[in-house]
Amino acid sequence: MLNMNSEHYRRRPQINSLPLDFQYAESSGTPMQSTHQMLSFDGLPRAQNDQQFMITPLTVPNTTSNYSLTTPMAMPQATTVWSDPNHTPMDFDSQNTNDYYDYSPSIAVDEDEQDSPFLRGMSYSEVPRTCFPCDPRMLNDGGNMAVDSFDASAYLMDPNKNDMQTSTEPASLGFDALENSHNFSRLSISHSPKLEHETPSSDHFTFNKPTPFPLPSSEPSEDGGGGISSREMTAVDGDDPSADEPYAKLIHRALMSAPDHSMVLQEIYEWFRKHTAKGASDTKGWMNSIRHNLSMNAAFKKTERKTPGDETKKSTEWVLEEFAIKDGVQSTTRYRKGTGAKKFMKTENPAPSRQSSGRKGGISASKTKMQRQQQRSISSTHRSRHGHGHEFLRSHFPTQRYSSPLTPPTHENIPGAGCNPYFFPKQQLDYEDMCGLQDVQGVYIDDNGPIFAESQEGHYASADGLPRY
DNA sequence: AGAGGTAAACAGA
DNA sequence: TCTGTTTACCTCT
Numbered sequence: 001m002l003n004m005n006s007e008h009y010r011r012r013p014q015i016n017s018l019p020l021d022f023q024y025a026e027s028s029g030t031p032m033q034s035t036h037q038m039l040s041f042d043g044l045p046r047a048q049n050d051q052q053f054m055i056t057p058l059t060v061p062n063t064t065s066n067y068s069l070t071t072p073m074a075m076p077q078a079t080t081v082w083s084d085p086n087h088t089p090m091d092f093d094s095q096n097t098n099d100y101y102d103y104s105p106s107i108a109v110d111e112d113e114q115d116s117p118f119l120r121g122m123s124y125s126e127v128p129r130t131c132f133p134c135d136p137r138m139l140n141d142g143g144n145m146a147v148d149s150f151d152a153s154a155y156l157m158d159p160n161k162n163d164m165q166t167s168t169e170p171a172s173l174g175f176d177a178l179e180n181s182h183n184f185s186r187l188s189i190s191h192s193p194k195l196e197h198e199t200p201s202s203d204h205f206t207f208n209k210p211t212p213f214p215l216p217s218s219e220p221s222e223d224g225g226g227g228i229s230s231r232e233m234t235a236v237d238g239d240d241p242s243a244d245e246p247y248a249k250l251i252h253r254a255l256m257s258a259p260d261h262s263m264v265l266q267e268i269y270e271w272f273r274k275h276t277a278k279g280a281s282d283t284k285g286w287m288n289s290i291r292h293n294l295s296m297n298a299a300f301k302k303t304e305r306k307t308p309g310d311e312t313k314k315s316t317e318w319v320l321e322e323f324a325i326k327d328g329v330q331s332t333t334r335y336r337k338g339t340g341a342k343k344f345m346k347t348e349n350p351a352p353s354r355q356s357s358g359r360k361g362g363i364s365a366s367k368t369k370m371q372r373q374q375q376r377s378i379s380s381t382h383r384s385r386h387g388h389g390h391e392f393l394r395s396h397f398p399t400q401r402y403s404s405p406l407t408p409p410t411h412e413n414i415p416g417a418g419c420n421p422y423f424f425p426k427q428q429l430d431y432e433d434m435c436g437l438q439d440v441q442g443v444y445i446d447d448n449g450p451i452f453a454e455s456q457e458g459h460y461a462s463a464d465g466l467p468r469y
Numbered sequence: 470a471g472a473g474g475t476a477a478a479c480a481g482a
Numbered sequence: 483t484c485t486g487t488t489t490a491c492c493t494c495t
Contacts, residue, residue, distance in 0.1 A: 246473055265485065285475060292475080295487050302486080316485075333472045 247286075247293040250276055251300065252329040255320045262303070262319035265291070297332040299324035 254271040255261045263271065268290060272279030278286040294300045301321050304314045 248473085288476070289474060291486060292488085293473095295485095331472060 245276075246331070247278075247289050248297050248299065248329045248332045250278070251290060251293055251297075251318075252320065252324060255300070255318065256325070260319065261325055262305075262317045264315050264317050265294075268294075268318065293332050294318055297329065299329040 250272065251268060254268050254275070255263055257271065258267070269279065269287060272286065272290065278289075294302070299321050301319050303317050303319050305317045
């Protein structure tokens, strides 16, 4: 098993001014079979040992070099070719829980590299890539076989194929990416990964924008109603695909259908009413869920715009983050479960504010609501369920910001994160490492730096000495 | 265990 | 009352 500690990736030195994820390992000789399983960082299938991918001579500036693309990113187009339902990918996330890899579509790129013959007109972010353990430090054996253990792997890029999208206009980028992933989910998958001497067909080898992360099923379609995810194809196949689609994806679809990828809450409600079964419900639970997802999912950003016609009025607008336009939306659950948060939640004596805030929910919980009330009514000691947390703290620290350890820092707070929110769990660890605070629970990031929600001893501390909640 | 849904407390506009 | 945030629970896989 390879040591896939992400530190090795994150601190890999940059070579030849190429972006971190576009380094190459030079070696000579003929292509060799890889002796290592290719690793997938996004859960998508990757090439197996008997799969070879050739890079055409025209695409290689130095034909004595074997290139590998080292960033663990999804490669939707090639994945379409490689996908083998019988192949179980090695999933990066499964080995590094909450340790998102530092892919960022906004990594600064040397402009000159954009025209590199290696890139052949593609921007680096457009180049499909996968992970190869070409960094010696990634390998347990010290890297002895780091270079020569894999074949001249790359991707069969057809330089004559002109369906590569080079537009940098955000909306079209996003649509290309999504549309392409849409194809991924719809197309029948070729089970023949061998591409040598094959002429790629447009069906399985176009080079539109690759989506760097798990493929969204929330891509727009002609009718604005959205596509069908692979999950839905197996799970629903029914009349209303949206019925089985999570709120986050539906909201994403709604926003994608808007001209500026933005809507006010009421417009989102309206979209749900028109396009989903959820919105047809008489209850208002779905609205609550929408608001919950908007708040909790980093793909959705709240902005303010002035009401047309009345410049004094402002309305809150929800807009898709750039990465969400390009890559789709991630699970809302994912954003609310950071490492620190997990630790925090496991503490036996959570902060008073946590004990009192929030309430039990869920369908079954509501069923037992009556039972609880009855129990309370016969209890001789009536305990107030709230009023001890935020109330007390706000009265004592009126200017304090009440951010939650569960709230991921916005990507703007993280240097180098660009527009990629997947930095934040890693960033939490970085702060822990930097501060030697491995034992501190609930470390999270604030505008002012790390905030230490609660230590194992139950003490509160923070970077500025004030308590955080 | 993770994803996703839901109810509900609570604050602010 | 609406909106936004947050928590805590639930079911399902």
